[in-house]
Amino acid sequence: MFFSEIHVAMKTNIPVASREYLPPNIVKFNAYAIHGKNWGESKPAEENKLYEALYPIDAAATGKTGPDFHYLPAFQPINLTQIGYEEVQSYSNIWKTAISQGDHHFM
Secondary structure (H helix, E strand, O other), X not given: OEEEEEOOOOEEEEEOOOHHXXXXXXXXXXXXXXXXXXXXXXXXXXXXXXXXEOOOOOHHHHOOOOOOOOOHHHOEEOOHHHHOOXXXXXXXXXXXXXXXXXXXXXX
């Protein structure tokens, strides 16, 4: 779910995720954005896309170029209780179903 606000020069999207979609014991985090360089461009060509990350990959240190949303060393510690998140102690039914179906690549 997203909440959106549109101001004269900027649109802000705020993602809201149910706690059922989050596993217990979240200790690292990163956030990403992909958007066009030009305001209002709904489907920018690849050369006009901007890839941003809260904690970007250090290309000089890693030798990686371009976005890699699965590069775990770029994730940094987070304490979600500081923003009001109440830690869950066990996997939700959504997670239990995914685990039982063999989708272990996210664990």
